[in-house]
Amino acid sequence: MAVDVGTGLQVEMVAADRVVWSGEASMVLARTVEGDVGILRGHAPLLSLLTDAAVEITSPDGIVHAVVDGGFVSVADDRVSILTQRALLAEEIKIDEVHAELEAAEHLPTGDEREERIRRAEARLRAYEASRG
């Protein structure tokens, strides 16, 4: 049973300048522009756009929480790759900086930049809190 949980999906989370996480997992939860998507073994080939949001990977060593700034998810033959310009694992998130960023963004004039920065900071916050349980 334990074997069954661990294997199933080969997951690679790749940022522009490094591989953030890679390994085996039983499930990947991500938020695409169309809504949340859960990927299990045998998922149909998919290429979808992600929004700035938290990503959850259920691996044999526990759930990996991460946050992506947009990007793509592609699924094929039980291989999941999450491609994004910038990605952070929950333990890499510096919560003080996120709070400061959120504060700074809220003082910006209303506009796309403000929206984007708030959205990104909130996604980090959610990923951080999710990893804390």
Place this chain on the structure above:
Amino acid sequence: MAVSLREYRARIKSTQSMKKITRAMELIAASRIIKAQQRAQAAAPYARELTRAVSAVATYSNVDHVLTTEPESPQRAAVLVVTSDRGLAGAYSSSVIKEAERLVEKLKGEGKEVDLYLAGRKGEAYYRFRGRAVAQAWTGFSDSPSYDVAAEIGATLIEAFLNGAGGAEPAEGSTVAGVDEVHVVFTRFVSMLTQEPNAIRLLPLELAEGAEPGSTDLLPLYEFEPSPEEVLDALLPQYVVSRIFYCLLQAAASELAARQKAMKSATDNAEELIKKYTRIANQARQAGITQEISEIVGGVNALADANAGSD
């Protein structure tokens, strides 16, 4: 003779301190080059996955995208020249510039006007000194480029391409002059000993359809969300930026390799010079001693002669 001996000693000293500097620079370049190579390797998976995704969309949907469409009669081209920020890297910057000049000549021969975009202080200095118009220059990152810099350069070049030169009105609020094609001249890192200046055409993109080289299995039939057009729309700019990032990383590794090589030969030359000057200095010292002895002997002889005469 004594004067030139002092001169030679001073020269030996200054060459020695120069040797220390070049030696230090050689070692620094050697340690940074490993880091640069690691960065290039770390960026490879992203580029690989992105290429896979792009070729998947290109294969399974007949989507024409503005970034892949050849303008009918290109009139204006942008050339991005990737040089270094600092010198002391041998012929690194000048060979890139030479390659760029060749490309510019070729484009002009095809009747296109050329807008220059520069990365690195050396290139900027070269063109500004010659009073050539530079569309935009980015500096200060040549030996460790970050993805953000590539994203900034990419955004500018894509904007220029989207504005187009063919009489189309530039987008509102856009200050970038339109172009019909975008070329990049950079140095490809072949090995520690060889770095080749290279010119590639970045835009319009040429998409390789079908499976990536090396894999025989066909790409799966993807489902695109929200739609193939929108996925491609988001993918292609990323793809362009990733290509630029690749060029910058290659250039950084090449720059460091060129610097290491240049500094190594500078150190070797300094050693040669020190050897040569030491020999000349020894000769001069010996000549001085010989002269002194012959003067003393001559003086003694003269005295002896004078004494013999007075007796």
